[in-house]
Amino acid sequence: MAVRTPFLAGNWKMNLDHLQAVAFVQKLNWSLKDASHENGTVEVGIFPPFTDLRSVQTLIDADRIAFSLGAQDVSVHDRGAYTGEVSGEFLAKLRVTYVIVGHSERREYHHESDDIVAEKVRAALRHGLVPVVCVGETAEDLEEFGASAVPVAQLEKALAGVPADADIVVAYEPVWAIGSGQAATPDQAQEVCAKLREVVAATMGEDAAARTRILYGGSVKSGNIASYMREPDVDGALVGGASIVVDEFSAIIRYQKHVGV
Numbered sequence: 001m002a003v004r005t006p007f008l009a010g011n012w013k014m015n016l017d018h019l020q021a022v023a024f025v026q027k028l029n030w031s032l033k034d035a036s037h038e039n040g041t042v043e044v045g046i047f048p049p050f051t052d053l054r055s056v057q058t059l060i061d062a063d064r065i066a067f068s069l070g071a072q073d074v075s076v077h078d079r080g081a082y083t084g085e086v087s088g089e090f091l092a093k094l095r096v097t098y099v100i101v102g103h104s105e106r107r108e109y110h111h112e113s114d115d116i117v118a119e120k121v122r123a124a125l126r127h128g129l130v131p132v133v134c135v136g137e138t139a140e141d142l143e144e145f146g147a148s149a150v151p152v153a154q155l156e157k158a159l160a161g162v163p164a165d166a167d168i169v170v171a172y173e174p175v176w177a178i179g180s181g182q183a184a185t186p187d188q189a190q191e192v193c194a195k196l197r198e199v200v201a202a203t204m205g206e207d208a209a210a211r212t213r214i215l216y217g218g219s220v221k222s223g224n225i226a227s228y229m230r231e232p233d234v235d236g237a238l239v240g241g242a243s244i245v246v247d248e249f250s251a252i253i254r255y256q257k258h259v260g261v
């Protein structure tokens, strides 16, 4: 059985400029040190806006801070006349490890279809980046099809043709839970994450399913993180609002200590 290191990933969305980002990362690091957090028990990922990446990468390299760096999006193209797009090649040069693909805000506000999401997964993998593939149902989908049908279909499309040895992360983010304060119950999260693991098994094989981390996202806070982390198929969280509050994100990262899991 593969050991899946818990992954606590902070999606800052369009918050914190590069100066605020540097101050935030330093404070988060100090907060974890003050609390005697043991690096390595979990993986901490931060996903700042593109304009912050260089500053944050320089800081975490210079101060040997044990955070992984991620971007919030990637172009389907590698380079060329695509104004405003950011290539996976450039992200890889910045030593970015992860990239969020298919976040519901990109699907909704930028009309990213399942085909575009699938292309972005391939673009990330082409450049050695680990895609954090986001899937999730809207409130209407939930009502009409139940919780798992839409995320399962989205993941099947995103992973079609992805090789068995690819390193990916999946994030189950019910759209109705994002930023709403109305989190899914741990049971709901577990049920859908288990189905998503079956999709990884069917498309990439059993080994991939055993090693791939599946995160829950949607109104995760320090007060509810532990309840998700007890679930066998939930390997971490993609955290939005609470990831830009130092004390909150620090407490989320230290969930093993403060709730005695």
Ligand code: PEP
Pocket (backbone or CB within 6 Å): 011, 173, 177, 178, 179, 180, 181, 217, 218, 219, 220, 238, 239, 240, 241, 242
């Ligand atoms: C997100 O945007 O990925 C997210 C989960 O947001 P929040 O934690 O604020 O619900």
